[in-house]
Amino acid sequence: MRALQGLRGPRAPSLPLLLLCFLAALRRSLEHGLSTAAPFKSLPVQEEMMTKYSNLSLESHNISVTAAPFTSLPVQEEMMTKSSNLSLESHSISMTEHSNMPVEKNITLERPSNVELICQFTPSGDLNSVNVTWKKGDKLLEDNYLVNATGGTLYTQHRVAVINSKQMGSYSCFFGEKKQQRGTFNLKVPEINGQNKPLITYLGDSVVLMCKCQDCLPLNWTWYGGNGSVQVPIGVPVNDKYVISGKHANETRLKITQLSEDDQGTYLCHAIFELGESEGHVKLVVLSYLVPLKVFCAIAAEVVLLVAAILLFEMYTQKKKKPSDDGKEFEQGEQLKLDDSNGIENSGPRHRKNESVGQ
Amino acid sequence: MLKRKVQPYKKTLDGGWGWMVIFHFFLVNVFVMGMTKTFAIFFVVFQEEFEGTSEQTGWIGSIMSSLRFFAGPLVAVICDITGEKTASSLGAFLVAGGYLISSWATSIPFLCVTMGFLPGLGSAFLYQVAAVVTTKYFKKRLALSTAIARSGMGLTFLLAPFTKVLIDLYDWTGALVLLGAIILHLVPSSMLLRPIHIKSTSDSDIKDESSLSPTGPEAACGTETSCCNEIQELAIGDSIMQKEQRPGLSLTVSQNQSKEFNNEYNRNGLFRKTNEETYWKKTTSRSCKQKLFDFSLFKNPFFYIFTWSFVLSQLAYFIPTFHLVARAKTLGINIMDASYLVSVAGIIETVSQIISGWVADQNWIKKYHYHKSYLILCGITNLLAPLATTFPLLMTYTISFAVFSGGYLALILPVLVDLSGNSTVQSFLGLASFFAGMAVLSGPPLAGWLYDYTQTYTGSYYFSGTCYLLSSVSLFFIPLAERWKTV
Numbered sequence: 001m002r003a004l005q006g007l008r009g010p011r012a013p014s015l016p017l018l019l020l021c022f023l024a025a026l027r028r029s030l031e032h033g034l035s036t037a038a039p040f041k042s043l044p045v046q047e048e049m050m051t052k053y054s055n056l057s058l059e060s061h062n063i064s065v066t067a068a069p070f071t072s073l074p075v076q077e078e079m080m081t082k083s084s085n086l087s088l089e090s091h092s093i094s095m096t097e098h099s100n101m102p103v104e105k106n107i108t109l110e111r112p113s114n115v116e117l118i119c120q121f122t123p124s125g126d127l128n129s130v131n132v133t134w135k136k137g138d139k140l141l142e143d144n145y146l147v148n149a150t151g152g153t154l155y156t157q158h159r160v161a162v163i164n165s166k167q168m169g170s171y172s173c174f175f176g177e178k179k180q181q182r183g184t185f186n187l188k189v190p191e192i193n194g195q196n197k198p199l200i201t202y203l204g205d206s207v208v209l210m211c212k213c214q215d216c217l218p219l220n221w222t223w224y225g226g227n228g229s230v231q232v233p234i235g236v237p238v239n240d241k242y243v244i245s246g247k248h249a250n251e252t253r254l255k256i257t258q259l260s261e262d263d264q265g266t267y268l269c270h271a272i273f274e275l276g277e278s279e280g281h282v283k284l285v286v287l288s289y290l291v292p293l294k295v296f297c298a299i300a301a302e303v304v305l306l307v308a309a310i311l312l313f314e315m316y317t318q319k320k321k322k323p324s325d326d327g328k329e330f331e332q333g334e335q336l337k338l339d340d341s342n343g344i345e346n347s348g349p350r351h352r353k354n355e356s357v358g359q
Numbered sequence: 360m361l362k363r364k365v366q367p368y369k370k371t372l373d374g375g376w377g378w379m380v381i382f383h384f385f386l387v388n389v390f391v392m393g394m395t396k397t398f399a400i401f402f403v404v405f406q407e408e409f410e411g412t413s414e415q416t417g418w419i420g421s422i423m424s425s426l427r428f429f430a431g432p433l434v435a436v437i438c439d440i441t442g443e444k445t446a447s448s449l450g451a452f453l454v455a456g457g458y459l460i461s462s463w464a465t466s467i468p469f470l471c472v473t474m475g476f477l478p479g480l481g482s483a484f485l486y487q488v489a490a491v492v493t494t495k496y497f498k499k500r501l502a503l504s505t506a507i508a509r510s511g512m513g514l515t516f517l518l519a520p521f522t523k524v525l526i527d528l529y530d531w532t533g534a535l536v537l538l539g540a541i542i543l544h545l546v547p548s549s550m551l552l553r554p555i556h557i558k559s560t561s562d563s564d565i566k567d568e569s570s571l572s573p574t575g576p577e578a579a580c581g582t583e584t585s586c587c588n589e590i591q592e593l594a595i596g597d598s599i600m601q602k603e604q605r606p607g608l609s610l611t612v613s614q615n616q617s618k619e620f621n622n623e624y625n626r627n628g629l630f631r632k633t634n635e636e637t638y639w640k641k642t643t644s645r646s647c648k649q650k651l652f653d654f655s656l657f658k659n660p661f662f663y664i665f666t667w668s669f670v671l672s673q674l675a676y677f678i679p680t681f682h683l684v685a686r687a688k689t690l691g692i693n694i695m696d697a698s699y700l701v702s703v704a705g706i707i708e709t710v711s712q713i714i715s716g717w718v719a720d721q722n723w724i725k726k727y728h729y730h731k732s733y734l735i736l737c738g739i740t741n742l743l744a745p746l747a748t749t750f751p752l753l754m755t756y757t758i759s760f761a762v763f764s765g766g767y768l769a770l771i772l773p774v775l776v777d778l779s780g781n782s783t784v785q786s787f788l789g790l791a792s793f794f795a796g797m798a799v800l801s802g803p804p805l806a807g808w809l810y811d812y813t814q815t816y817t818g819s820y821y822f823s824g825t826c827y828l829l830s831s832v833s834l835f836f837i838p839l840a841e842r843w844k845t846v
Binding site for chain 1: 527528530532533537539541543550551
């Protein structure tokens with residue numbers, strides 16, 4: 001009986017141990033599940049980050065830097081891994097060891113996510129002698145990356161969990177000590193498209209300024225107007241002159257009524273994301289009606305001049321021909337006068353004759 | 360003394376001042392065709408500004424281009440009342456005024472009137488008057504001169520970028536105002552349309568002939584718009600010659616004659632000379648008006664022949680030009696190459712028009728034979744068009760279509776003059792244009808419907824090809840109609 005009790009004793013403290021083992025196994029399986037998409041065996045990802053942010057999407061971006069003596073054309077294949085549906089897109093760029101141009105890739109992020117940055121490097125010499133470092137901006141990153149060498153190519157991967165604007169920026173991977181090959185990933189918020197051409201409007205008119213974002217949904221929009229460095233937010237307080245609206249979440253419209261000369265200038269639309277801010281520019285030019293009217297009057301005056309010139313020309317040619325006509329008409333006029341006078345004279349005597357006859 | 364206007368010309372010049380008339384016709388072509396082409400740019404602007412559907416906005420353009428044909432008979436009537444210079448200037452004012460008023464537009468229906476109706480009406484005036492005056496000034500070189508004037512259409516490619524620049528600088532309101540001002544230049548160029556008084560030989564020999572048969576004056580009025588006055592003059596002239604011995608005769612003329620006319624008749628000695636020299640612009644006689652709004656055209660078989668051919672060829676012309684770029688896109692050709700196709704087609708069409716005009720003027724065979732053969736060739740080219748599936752083949756099709764269509768386009772006016780015979784060119788062209796307007800109005804929607812129905816562009820090419828072949832059929836009946844007329 002005591003043996004049984006003795007057996008029971010050590011069993012009780014083994015329960016928390018079992019729980020721990022169970023948790024560890026769970027973690028390991030999570031790890032394993034997440035890393036199946038990645039081409040590496042183990043990932044030194046911090047456990048904290050895994051438990052906190054395991055529900056975030058995972059994005060993986062690939063840059064390969066090779067030492068091959070010829071440049072092959074950039075092959076574009078996007079590589080993206082997401083935690084839930086595991087879709088895969090790969091993006092790789094290759095360059096020679098001697099090329100001076102750093103390889104850059106721009107990544108647009110809208111929502112917080114896990115980002116995996118992969119650099120590939122094929123050195124001409126020994127793989128193991130190449131030193132691999134990662135930097136964010138100018139700051140050297142100590143951990144959170146893996147180096148692997150397979151088949152003559154050096155792979156390095158750095159995973160970042162982007163939750164706010166602090167994690168945005170440019171990350172660079174460096175190969176080698178003396179002649180450093182560099183690949184850069186630029187993490188940015190989506191760009192806003194304002195209007196490239198200035199909007200021309202007239203005094204007293206109303207205009208709609210529009211800012212649009214392709215394929216992204218900002219949290220909020222704000223408008224700033226101002227000349228030069230002073231930026232004044234628009235729409236606060238709300239009045240009739242400025243009306244901010246937007247049909248869809250990815251665009252914003254600012255309607256300005258009763259334009260005046262002061263409304264000229266550049267307007268900025270700010271889009272606020274979780275990961276930062278982005279802005280677009282719209283330039284507004286206000287003209288007075290006199291500007292095209294002056295040009296119109298100039299052209300109309302030219303037309304009147306042409307008409308007058310043609311009329312004068314026609315009158316001139318008519319006058320030229322007139323003397324000959326006058327001659328003919330004069331003859332005929334004379335003939336007519338003679339005829340008329342003949343007629344009158346003739347009628348007179350005839351009349352008298354008749355009268356005399358009648359009498 | 361008579362208030363005399365410019366000495367009018369007496370016969371077809373085939374040159375000389377005629378080239379100024381061609382210059383005016385050239386400008387009319389540039390601006391009228393340019394209006395239609397720049398409308399495509401304004402279409403986008405209006406759609407954005409007034410937030411209309413593309414169908415609604417498209418109506419503006421349809422009204423503008425179809426009214427150019429529909430207003431034909433009206434132009435004929437007004438031209439006879441006021442004369443050609445005035446009618447053409449009126450047209451220019453209508454177009455410029457339409458553009459000016461459109462700059463204050465507030466909605467799409469407003470634009471339909473001010474940018475569709477008014478410019479359409481104005482362009483009808485401009486185009487038809489210019490065409491008719493050209494036929495009066497040129498006889499032997501009519502086809503060549505018409506072709507040279509029509510080459511103005513080739514210059515319209517300059518107007519599109521110019522309009523874009525104007526819109527960038529002044530926004531569409533300012534751009535419309537300035538375009539209106541530029542079109543006002545057609546007013547001084549309309550003043551180049553000097554009056555011309557065509558006299559056939561029977562008129563000039565009036566002194567020598569003692570009596571004229573009643574059909575004589577009518578035949579002499581072949582191209583004269585105020586022929587009714589001629590008839591009255593000659594009729595009275597007959598009676599005067601018989602009573603030559605009585606000077607100071609005051610004639611009782613019909614009550615609706617103008618005072619000038621009366622003064623003329625009171626001087627019988629002057630009568631014969633002034634008969635030749637004066638060109639009557641104001642025809643106020645009621646009986647003349649009825650003759651000019653010419654219902655006798657409906658009894659003329661040539662009218663039917665020409666109208667049938669004209670309507671069907673206009674209907675068929677639009678479709679390939681409309682769908683060329685779209686077809687190139689569906690075949691996977693990029694936009695730059697497609698626009699290259701369009702510009703090549705434009706240039707070759709212009710050159711082909713001039714060559715065809717020159718060839719037709721040599722008068723080796725009658726002009727309508729050329730017209731017939733070009734139409735048939737156009738039809739065959741279009742029927743073979745669906746075989747063009749690659750860029751070189753499409754280029755071949757475009758070039759051959761441009762050559763043949765340029766050929767028949769240059770000959771429309773000369774064939775019309777040949778066929779018009781006794782009726783005036785003005786009323787003939789007016790009424791034929793009226794029917795053609797229906798084709799122009801229905802052309803683009805029909806093409807669109809064909810595409811929606813068949814989901815390919817080959818259907819539209821077959822349709823266009825058959826229309827061309829059908830349009831040439833009526834021209835085979837010309838010898839038959841001539842025989843029928845003389846019988």
